[in-house]
Amino acid sequence: MILFPAIDLKNGQCVRLVKGDMASATVFNTDPADQARQFAAAGAEWLHLVDLDGAFAGAPVNEAAVERILKATALPVQLGGGIRDMARIEAWLKRGVARIILGTVALKNPDLVKEACRNFPGKIAVGIDAKGGRVAVEGWAETSELTARDLAARFEDAGVAAIIYTDIDRDGLLKGVNVSATAELAAALSIPVIASGGVSSLADIEALLDILPQSRKRGGGIVGVISGRAIYDGRLDLKEALQLLRERSA
Numbered sequence: 467m468i469l470f471p472a473i474d475l476k477n478g479q480c481v482r483l484v485k486g487d488m489a490s491a492t493v494f495n496t497d498p499a500d501q502a503r504q505f506a507a508a509g510a511e512w513l514h515l516v517d518l519d520g521a522f523a524g525a526p527v528n529e530a531a532v533e534r535i536l537k538a539t540a541l542p543v544q545l546g547g548g549i550r551d552m553a554r555i556e557a558w559l560k561r562g563v564a565r566i567i568l569g570t571v572a573l574k575n576p577d578l579v580k581e582a583c584r585n586f587p588g589k590i591a592v593g594i595d596a597k598g599g600r601v602a603v604e605g606w607a608e609t610s611e612l613t614a615r616d617l618a619a620r621f622e623d624a625g626v627a628a629i630i631y632t633d634i635d636r637d638g639l640l641k642g643v644n645v646s647a648t649a650e651l652a653a654a655l656s657i658p659v660i661a662s663g664g665v666s667s668l669a670d671i672e673a674l675l676d677i678l679p680q681s682r683k684r685g686g687g688i689v690g691v692i693s694g695r696a697i698y699d700g701r702l703d704l705k706e707a708l709q710l711l712r713e714r715s716a
Contacts, residue, residue, distance in 0.1 A: 467714075472662075475547075520549070552585070615654055643662075
């Protein structure tokens, strides 16, 4: 299982939100490239980037900050936020992004997701953000009637590299990751699932590790977890968490 440190970008800065509320942003680093280097120095294997402004605008906004991060470290990066057409997908992959996260378009234009998976095998993830069990889009400003499981099932044979499942009701609140909902989603899919939202301590990582066998019912299972605020607040020691993952994988 991979731990993805999160860098959420707003106004060119590294921030964290509470339940997706842009007005609740807390700035943790004014230099996202410096933050990326810190994560790399701690031993991270991947970085998870979200252009928050782009998610609301429907087009990339923090491109300069992403470019600086890509130049600052050789770590593979997965990027989401405002990427809603093939041209943007191709452009970011050419610039060095390892994996593109498609969220709003997965609900509103699923054919684009499937086409992107055909064009760029292994490079496309689907971000499914749930509020009260229902899929939220447009930077979490709109909630649909579709469940996370129903949306994910639409891409079972599309070649999606991973489903990134975020429980919005827990995001940024340090309440603990929604282990049961994440495991249930993973067990229902053949697509690998990455857990996100609410990670508060090493205990959450351990809980996900303990439930891995159950999550692999269909073959994909939980393959990663994203953490932001807990790392920045010091409640989750990144080096300690990475060491635990290495030990358990061995």
